[in-house]
Amino acid sequence: MKVVLISGAVTGSNTFTVLKALQKELNQQAPEAEVTLLDLRNLNLVFSDGRDFREYEGDTRLVAETIMAADALIFGTPVYQAGISGALKNVLDLLPARALADKVTTAVITAGSPHHFLIADYQLKPILAFMKATLLPATLFVESKDIIDHQIVTDEIKTRVKRLAQDLILTTKSYQAQLQLLEDELF
């Protein structure tokens, strides 16, 4: 099982902090899983220009190919101007339309205030659904007051990190197992 976490912020550390905690939790709960955390702060991506994702070079190609090879994905983004980051939207724009078919995905949103609680549901999930992702019902919304010195300090969020990791593993394992059975019986 390949799980890929994408931290869609090119500056700031809150989104990365939450995804790092999720990565640790996923490693503990599913030691057999290969969990990769892509941090857009350290990657040099070009803007999507519509070409086949394999024809990009360097980090752009690496990010696109890593996502295409994943069984499960967590997309993390800060909220900028009441929306997901441009950097994360650019990552999604690199991919083919059906890129997320047969992949279990969910979202992590970090924000400075509770104003943007529905960004995951109103903005990110419709995009992921269009790309044929299997979406977890739960997402994670973290405010900056929940993170102090690069650590999650709120017990409620710590619990939700555990639950979200659990949901992701459960759904991905079930999906993969059933998909395998179904595909074996197709013809």
Next chain:
Amino acid sequence: MSMIQDYRFNPKNGIEFGLYSLGDRMPDPLTNEFVSEKQRIDELVETATFAEEAGLDFFGLGESHQEYFVSQAHAVILGAIANATNRIKIGSDATILSTSDPVRVFENFATLDLLSNGRAELVAGRASRLGLFKLLGYDVEDYGDLFEEKFKLLLKIANNEKVTWSGKFRPPLDNAEIFPRPLNGKMPIWRAVGGPAQSAIKAGKAGVPMTLAMLAGPVSRFKETIYYYRQSLRLNGYDPADFPITTGGVFYTAKDMSTALREYYPRLNVGMTRANGYGFNKRLFAMQRDPLEVMAIGNPDEIVEKLLYQYEQFGMQRYIAHIDFGGVPHKKVMEEIETIGTKILPKLRKYTQTYESEAFQKGGMKE
């Protein structure tokens, strides 16, 4: 414009059946057998020759400029095929016009028409793989504009003895004469259309015949594209009855549907990954057993049923089968041609030709 004169089709003969190849050379995922470039090119010539023997109407060859392909110089291979055959129509499918010079392309294919004694056709496309853009230093940003400009110039060269032209991507032509000319002065030039209706609409606007590639999906979706094409012809002052349509897609036949699906899936899935970067969804593939889905797969009778349904829905003049993709061994390709010639083509002809039968001519069948 006339279907018979300009495009060499006689509708009364029923649907034409052809083959096309992308000229890919890939290891067979089932056996890992991987033939040499020399052998693969020889096989392409042999495929066309045997298609002629089996009574097929057309053989088309495309160009792709990247790993796992061998027909970059597709016009040269078609020249060898012209020399090895006598009757079968031959053509590109498709020539990447966007990154080539229309003058050179026309020279090649007019020569091919002379070599083949008037059997050559040219199908111009925008490219679904972009290897040539990189090799020749073209900007993918100009993908659409390059094609539109060069296609217009190509048609101008084909329809005029002397050409005066200027554009963005090529030096101007001033009263230029392009030689040689096709055998009878004219040669069919098609526009290759993939999924999007936009390209079909442009084919109609230009008043050229359309070759429509269909990988998978319900027949009704492609019927819509064909409808847009014919509407576009009408809106631009043409009569759709004068323009042939070719449809084509992957084709695999075996003794029963399950065997066909099992044998073909790895070739298509791995082949697509090698050619385009991502494989073919297995569940979507399994749906192709449905007669309402376009992919020509199944036992010979199931394929006849599918193609006749498509003929009913599309009214196309030619169907071209893509039988050698993804490392399908040459021996199997030859078996498929034999099956087409003996079990598929006779039935398709029987149900699509419209000339009066002998009984009808004698008056026996008249009401």
